[in-house]
Amino acid sequence: MTNVQQLGTLGSMGWTVQRLDPDRSRRRLELLAELAGARAVRERKRPQRARTERLRQLIATRRRPVD
Template sequence: MNARILGMVDLMSGGQDIERLDPERRRRRIQLLAELAEARALRNRVAPRRARHERQRDFITNRRRMA
């Protein structure tokens, strides 16, 4: 896995303390999050317009949270 996907996995984990999970569950969780990040990256490459709209929605949502 590349560093970009692993960075996305870290963000997707929601800041939870993954160390508390048992090793097998932790491994499955990390694998699932990596697969989700990889699927999202592939979808963004295939459908750049959708990716742009998703980034704009995220930006607006984050802006509203800060206001």
């Protein structure tokens, strides 16, 4: 989603993120807000589904090996 450039003087330690253009940022924020709203509506209509999804995420994080 973002463009990342490597700075020449710092090698791999120096990363900088280019700013997105304002229109793209605005559209992205609008899309994220719409997705969050749709998720909230879906969870209100189906609370069991939301509970099930939270349990799946919890089980998935517990199964991951610790580095």
